[in-house]
Amino acid sequence: MSTVELLKTPLYDWHKAHGGRLVEFGGWAMPVQYSSIAEEHQAVRRHVGLFDISHMGRLRFDGPDALAWLQRVTTNDAARLAPGRIQYSLVCDDEGGILDDVLVYHLTEGDAYGLVCNASNRLRVVEQFEQHRGSFDATMADSTLDTAMIAIQGPAALPTLQEVFEGPRLSDQAYYSHTPGQVLGTGASVSRTGYTGEDGFELIVHRDVAEAVWLELLERGLNRGIRPCGLGARDTLRFEAAMPLYGHELSESVNPFAAGLAPFVKLDKGDFVGRDALARLKGDPGSARIGLKLPGRRIARQGCGVLQGDTLIGTVTSGTFAPTLQQSLAMAIVTPEAPPIGTALAVEIRGNREPAEVVQLPFYHRPRS
Known part of the structure; x- marks a missing residue:
């Protein structure tokens, strides 16, 4: 597989060295599996699985009109978000077709907001926000290439992550909330979210520490049956939980009401x-x-x-x-x-x-x- 034109996550070399079968996905070279999709799937359902999801787009909005800008472009009501809370939302076109499904974060510092979108739609989502910038007094920053995003999912996700997370007790964290803290002495944002139908967390760290965090989580989860998991298992897990996937259940030709959203x-x-x-x-x-x-x-x-x-x-x-x-x-x-x-x-x-x-x-x- 030629990856000359593909983007690589900070964990690309680790995936390649540890048997990850790399494929093109949304413009990125991503592991589809390591051992087998079924084994990785069952590890998440029964124990704990670790996913590199650094291909997902990560945007940040700052300024007095950050909320108004998000309200203009997304379908859900971000004004209902208290600091530290997250909501599922959609970005639609003028005809009501779905351009992407996203997570909107009300960050804990000031009136800043974050947004996570699908890898294949990141540039289109950025373009949609730019197109509807108007006179909003706010800035948008794309941190996708400067950070890594790791998902830890399954019944043993909480105790595995808690051992390395310095911050509020994760067992007290509500579903669809996030909190800042530290992992291995570096800043991290941890959200109780996922795309598997299991309890779990997604954490964002600087790209320079991504491999160290990944290895530490694998070590801490060793006696809990942890496995690195690829996009194949992520797809079968989200499918069983009936979570829609852009390009399948969601597209510009499907409106949110038709998609059950x-x-x-x-x-x-x-x-x-x-x-x-x-x-x-x-x-x-x-x-x-x-x-x-x-x-x-x-x-x-x-x-x-x-x-x-x-x-x-x-x-x-x-x-x-x-x-x-x-x-x-x-x-x-x-x-x-x-x-x-x-x-x-x-x-x-x-x-x-x-x-x-x-x-x-x-x-x-x-x-x-």
Whole structure:
């Protein structure tokens, strides 16, 4: 694989030296797996897994109008965020199509905000903010290349990270919150967020200390069954939890209501990009995201047609044989609305019609302790 034109995370050399199978993803050279996707997946469900997610875009907004700028470009109501809290939000175009899904952070110092976006959409998100800068008295800084982002996920994530984190007790940290502190004597921001359906954390550190932090976490998690995990397991984990992925469940041709993301669109917060279109789409989104269960082990991949009787009603957006649930499952976008749970449908796989049943999303719920 040629990586001449690809961006490399601060952990690239470690991945290459330790058997990570590197692939292109969003313009970056990223490990898709080390041992096997299934083994890494189960390590996160049962123990703890470590992910390099430094490819994700990291932006910071400062200034008196930082909040107003975020309110203009994102769909959720960032004004509801207390310092230290995080919200899921969307960046849409004028027609209500999704340009990206993002996390917005109200940072703990002053009125600064952070935003994490998808790697493949980082430049487009920056462009969208610049396009709608107007007269806002605020600055936007892109720290993606200067920092590293590491996710530690699974039932043993908390005790593993707590051993190296100097700051507030992580067990007291609420879901979708973040706190500053130190790891190995250097500044770190730790958020209780993730993309796996398990409890866990995502931490941001300077790129120069990324490998030292990574190695320390692997050492601390050694007796807890920790594994380095690639993008393959990250995808199967998010899929079981029915978390949407840009380029699959989300795109410019899909609006938030069709994607099942209505709670993250606050039409009453004031004007924002796409608001008028979204107000019209709210009552008639034109399509819906559904879950499907297939018998046997045949996998319905992205692009497979979904049929009700002889009528093509939609397309599979993601599908796999779910490692935790041991079941062939898929998500699909169908029109004009979601058939009731239990409805018998069919999926066209390589020219053959395979039976499928509409099931409730998410497929997987984390056991509550």
